[in-house]
Amino acid sequence: MARANNRYADSFKPAYRAGRDDGYPLGWADGHWLGRCEAVIRAATPVPVKRPIHVLYVTSGKGYPYSPLDNGIVETLKTVADRVTLVVPDEDVVKVASKVRPDMMLVLDGMHMSVDKVQAINEMGIRTAIWFTDDPYYTDITAGIATHYFHVFTLESNCVAFYAERGCSRVSYLPLGVFPGSYHPRNTPHSMRGEICFIGTAYWNRVALFNQLMPLLAHRRLHISGMWWDRLNEYEQWKSLIDLGKWMEPDETSERYNANKIVINSHRAHDDGTFNQNKAEITAVSPNPRTFEISASGALQLTDWREDLAQFYIPGQEIATYDSPEDLAAKMEYYLEHEEERQEIALRGLRRTLRDHTYVSRLNQLMDLTMNG
Structure with a gap:
């Protein structure tokens, strides 16, 4: 009977070893990253005083x-x-x-x-x-x-x-x-992980950006979520990458940020006449709330430039910026190939956000x- 049990156990050793060989590096990497995030959170989060x-x-x-x-x-x-x-x-x-x-x-x-x-x-x-x-x-x-x-x-x-x-x-x-109770580093399921994501409404300036960007990212794992993305010129070609019309709660949004290596931030245009009520044509130079939410989640943020941004983050050290679809695509390729640098910027962004924002x-x-x- 003992000999039979041993043969039964031995039959599972190859599968066990294969699972361990595949799973151990992933588990170690996830644990190491979350540990680094936790160290930043403990050091940078101020103690509220009533x-x-x-x-x-x-x-x-x-x-x-x-x-x-x-x-x-x-x-x-x-x-x-x-x-x-x-x-x-x-x-x-x-x-x-x-x-x-x-x-x-x-x-x-x-x-x-x-x-x-x-x-x-x-x-x-x-x-x-x-x-x-x-x-x-x-x-x-x-x-x-x-x-x-x-x-x-x-x-x-x-x-x-x-x-x-x-x-x-x-x-x-x-x-x-940002409210760190909702936006913070998370250990997301491997089934939802990817490389690049954008979450937000498809205002026309964003549509113009992604019309040019999508062909440049065709070889990458991309996820988009939000209203009106069927405005894209080639929506039928890209619709499998898009959660169309989906509103996401903060916890779900933060989870999606964490599931990807890079999160794109594209600010809304001040002069979108189809939606805005801004007859004075006041230009927008300040960062949107998403700026702080992405960085609080521990993700690398690639954002378009706004004049006030440097008051809140050091570009190139705590956040990354782009000035065109081609520049955005090139920088995403760079940071996806330079994992250590990507993580360091994301951690510095997390630290700055918790300390100041x-x-x-x-x-x-x-x-x-x-x-x-």
Whole structure:
């Protein structure tokens, strides 16, 4: 019987050895990478300190994709403010404010928040702040909202003067940051891993980019996800690489970032007349929220250039940039062939993001400027 059992076990040794030979290097590489990421996370993440401030937070009221922003800000406020009261725009916000008497009210986006409510809360002596999330793309609308707030925060530096010229006495440039509870390094399933990905809506400037880029990447493992990608000239040829019309929650987005070696960031155009409401034609020079989300996930980011980018990351060291489809394709080839350099830039980007660009950093700035202004 023992001899039979030994023969049975011996029959599995070749398969075991083959599995070990294939699996061990992958497991070691994954563990080593995640260990390096964890070391950065522990060293770079600031410890939140609660302030003796009561914040009344009014959500965007828009649902997805704004709800993840609301969630990240609320969860972070709970760690940096002594008390947080949460309301939605269609509630009786004035009644709530009168009852709880917060030190300040913070409104995200503000397009669903009645300015009459804001004015009533101003008259109570409560400082009101608004954080615009889509500047400069909806400035036709936000111009009429901003003047009702004590302090205006915009994620686009070119909008500071725009709001000041319309009578806002306190305007500050404050980009959105990232909530590391959603965007962080992950050990993704090998079944979903690839080389390059892009997640986002197919605005026309992005369509133009990918129309030229796709043939240059035909030999690479590419994944695209988002609305309207059937606008591509050769969509039928590339549709197997695209999750068309898919909205992804933050955790799923971060998982996809982690599953690929390179993540492309292409900013939205300020002058897309088919979608924007920006009659003043304010140009966009500031990085989008995706900039911080990609880097917080521990991925190498290749982004188009914006003038403010160097305020947040050192190009070539903490982030990589491109200026044309051909340049983007060439740099992707380079970093895919230089794995150590790719990982080093990604780790430096992760470190910088956690140190300077989380919602902890942003909300501390926001509270300082609102309460001390």
